[in-house]
Amino acid sequence: MSDRRLRELGWYPELEPMLAEGRKRGLQAARVMAASRTFSTLLAGDGRQLKSRIPGRLHHLARRGGLLPVVGDWVLHRPGRPGREGVVDAVLPRKSAIVRQAPGRAVPQVICANVDTVLIVTGLDQDYNPRRIERYLALVGGSGAEAVVVLNKMELCRDLERCLNEVRNLGCPAVLPVSALRGEGLDALAPWLRKGMTLAMLGSSGAGKSTLANRLLGEERQVVGRLSERDGKGQHTTTQREMLVLPGGALLIDNPGMREIQLLQETTTLEEAFPDIVELGRACRFTDCRHHREPDCQVKEAVASGRLDEVRYQNFLKLQQELESREKIR
Structure with a gap:
């Protein structure tokens, strides 16, 4: 399988050393098209769609911080014999x-x-x-x-x-x-x-x-x-x-329609959703200002003067409080 074909499926160079080691053990790289708890559909570099089993070993490793295959993942897998499914051996590091x-x-x-x-x-x-x-x-x-x-x-x-x-x-x-x-x-x-x-x-x-x-x-x-x-x-x-x-x-x-968008502190940033508030906050008196009750807060002043929409500001506070509350629970 040529590296060019893998690149056409979104392959990135940082994974090359792991693929080289995997090939020594007879493993191949493929991309996850769909996944359940026990099986995944993989897209190989030659365009074939392969059924591959997710072994219990990966579930055991996942309980200790390892990765389970999700759609979009790159994995190393051992192809199955004719008429039989293969086995996912490892999930490669994610870029996003x-x-x-x-x-x-x-x-x-x-x-x-x-x-x-x-x-x-x-x-x-x-x-x-x-x-x-x-x-x-x-x-x-x-x-x-x-x-x-x-x-x-x-x-x-x-x-x-x-x-x-x-x-x-x-x-x-x-x-x-x-x-x-x-x-x-x-x-x-x-x-x-x-x-x-x-x-x-x-x-x-x-x-x-x-x-x-x-x-x-x-x-x-x-x-x-x-x-x-x-x-x-x-x-x-x-x-x-x-x-x-x-x-x-x-x-x-x-992806199926999402009824709930529950955010996590460690994987969420408000900077992309509220760049205007982040920029205003750079001029606040305190570098760790939460833009709520602190004095000399430029964000609150912008709301009071009408330069920042009140509803947008309240939504920022709501999301900020939601993330902080979840962090305290963990």
Whole structure:
């Protein structure tokens, strides 16, 4: 298998020494397309999809801080004989990971790994919520990946320019209005769709992620759900995470809609979600100012003078308190 083929699947040079050692033991490198507790679907450099078992040894190591395969991971595996599955031997170090607190449990949940760009997809209908976008930006901020906000269903928006400015003011440099249903605005995604680049889509159910995935694939592969007429909310049409290979060679990780975005202190940064507040905070009297009750706080002064939106400031305090509370529980 040539290194060029691996690079086309997102391989990065830092993993070369581990692959060289693995080859001495008859192991091969592959990328995780889908994973359950016991099995994974791997994408080999020659394009084959291979079923590979996740052994109990890796679960045992995970209890001591080791890694279990998630979608997007690079692994070393031992190929199976004809008609039999192979075995995952090791999960290689990640260059990025999207991590949240597992729903209902105070433990980390790795959503996907080795992502270059996260597409935060939100619909310009009942789904539109700048406060939720801020939360997604905080989630992505500590991941090692770049965030791009995709405002889908622009055909439904009565004041597109207002929404664009509102989201740009959240601090995300890339905000793209599109209509996945009509295929409009998708050319703007081209810089992030180069061969070997990995993208992950995050967003609520009904935001149009599956419709967007189908547009990028050029075929109706992902099931598209209908919105509830009562509340406009979508159903989970994507039921498991999977990595898809796009026609141009980029790789797209489609994720089920997220009802909960619980943040973790060690994997979250508010700097990407609130760059304006971070910049104002540099002029505060105290270097460790929390912008709450401290005197001579430039952030509070900006709120009082109208230079900083009160709702945005309150959401910052809410997320900051949430992260600090979780840190105390651990």
